[in-house]
Amino acid sequence: MADGTNVPAPPLRLRVYQQLRQAIEQGTLSAGTRLPPSREHARALGVARNTVLWALERLRAEGYVQARVGDGSYVAPSLAALRSAAPARSLDETALSKRGRAIADTALRWRPPLVAAAPFRIGAPEVAAFPHAVWDRLARQLTPAERLLTSQYLDPAGLPALREAIAQWLLFSRGLRCDGHQVLVCSGSQQAIDLIGRLLLDEGDEVLVEDPGYPGIRACLIGHGAQARPVAVDDEGLDIAAGARDWPAARMAVVTPTHQFPLGVRMSLERRIALLDWARARDAWIVEDDYDGEFQYGAHRIPPLAGLARAERVLYVGTFSKSLHPGLRLGFIVLPPGLANAFASAKALCDRHSPGELQWQLARFITDGHLLRHLRRMRELYPQRQALLIDALAKATRGAVKLEASEQGMHIAHEVSGRRNDAALSGKAREAGVLLAPLSAYAIQSPRRGWLFGYAGYDAAALREAARRVGPLFAS
Missing domain, CATH: 3.90.1150.10 (Aspartate Aminotransferase, domain 1)
Structure with a gap:
């Protein structure tokens, strides 16, 4: 019988099975109890005998019921332990591991917005103007061979065509020279930060973060057991001299040098060079989050930190959530060549790889000039x-x-x-x-x-x- 939500009721035989199983699990039918003969049981329930026989057969297959030749069906004696066991304890976050609790506690530091974008919420691009018709046409242009290819398990680092397209785009748009093999495709910049935290930080490591800065980055680092150390931001960006003085043991700095979040300042060239020198001297890492670097409206665009000389310890994080729309859930990291294989392995452990057809569409979207x-x-x-x-x-x-x-x-x-x-x-x-x-x-x-x-x-x-x-x- 329908319950008013347009969801059809389960078949009668399934309901009989569920009632019997529930009676056994709750102890109404205790271990070793002889069940009524199938004809009598069917008559009592007002159903066909075959309905009861189907339910009993399923219960036997699952181990709840045992059939004795010439003597009918009995509740399995082994289920006595089910009733004698202590009642299950209700579970909450106290049951999590230490790392699990640290990750769960990120809700105290960062709550991603769950409501629809409305003024003056930040970070929301114009989505109505996105060329959805072009995007859909690209999807229809996928050949049978390409559809078959993208339906398989793929390279966790991303489709080669997309990685090459991103590398070419970065050279054209941001002046960043890299090889496609250095590009790792991931599910937005948040997964990029998560992978970086997993592979480059140990529990207790100190990371310099901008203050004020993006709480999603801090929450992710703390979830991995790192210590997020605040460094003041002024009109020239993060003050690396103060950070090096206050936190001499820091092993990483996470910065937004093109358009500091949330203040909007640009990191000066002097500060950029000082930051690169700090990383080289300390064998530390720099994570450059270029979250909206495509949106520079002046006559000249400021290139990324990763495009400077001596930037071999910089990991460049980009996202299509701002340049296209956040529903794509696609971003990337440009890695030092020696880290590419390790990051691909970590990506495989997280979610195997990003969706194949989506990667193919984005590669075509870039190479056909639609992104530009x-x-x-x-x-x-x-x-x-x-x-x-x-x-x-x-x-x-x-x-x-x-x-x-x-x-x-x-x-x-x-x-x-x-x-x-x-x-x-x-x-x-x-x-x-x-x-x-x-x-x-x-x-x-x-x-x-x-x-x-x-x-x-x-x-x-x-x-x-x-x-x-x-x-x-x-x-x-």
């Missing part, structure tokens, strides 16, 4: 939306919020002096239906306060409406 055309459109659209955001907020707040235009990125940070309770205002904005992240949410020790205004993924009407809703909160 899409990014050109976004590099025209995002500055327009940024300008609209600046104007709308200035008007809605009666000049109380004057955002400074930026030549890069997908959000603008607005700082305020003093120790203002930025989280409280963000809470009021949420009540008004606007997602406004407080800067304090990204700080460890940093006293910096303010808010982050994401604009890339929202049209003019949505940006103006969000500004109208939060305007009184700043103007009062």
